[in-house]
Amino acid sequence: MAQNRTLNGHGAGKALKRAFFARSVHEVAPDLIGATLLVDGVGGIIVEVEAYHHTEPAAHSFRGPTPRNAVMFGPPGFVYVYRSYGIHWCVNFVCEKPGSASAVLIRAIEPTHGLAAMRRRRHLHDARSLCSGPGKLTEALGITHKHNGLPLDVPPLALFARESKPDIVAGVRIGITKAVELPWRYGLKGSKFLSKPF
DNA sequence: CTCTTGATCTTCT
């Protein structure tokens, strides 16, 4: 409702607490489309995500715990940040329950808050290119290994619910070579801020 | 527009 806009000052719904993630990753992933993610006040609307689960070989948790993926095996509502291809950072939200090792990879965001900071970090001006990919959005929001294991409902992280259910599209996940047939990628229909079209 | 390649960390073989 409009009152929430003035209450939280972010133009989005109420703050999401970590309990939001204590259910199936396949329910959480589409429910995150339209939510607003902020890191120190910088971020925007989540428009693309992918679900991963330890029972499926594309997941980092498939072969059991390692120093890198330890957070995935912990409680829901925390962030798992990993190094991708030696150069980028990617951010996931842990779901379900301890040991279930499921998470949602955040793949694209529509920038709405702190555009100047994002442009400075990305050395780019075009809003459509600031957060249109998992490695791009972490750079724009300033997410690094220092954020690995932090709870999503405590500063510097903040998440706000969408105010109405958007049209969501699903498809196969991007950039993987195992379990390629699973349609576990979700996006905001018609968004111009996706990493790739559906 | 598409295709190729370099960057170089973590895990697995």
Place this chain on the structure above:
DNA sequence: GAAGATCAAGAGC
């Protein structure tokens, strides 16, 4: 030694 939940730049069409 090789592959991987990526990105940007350069070549070619």
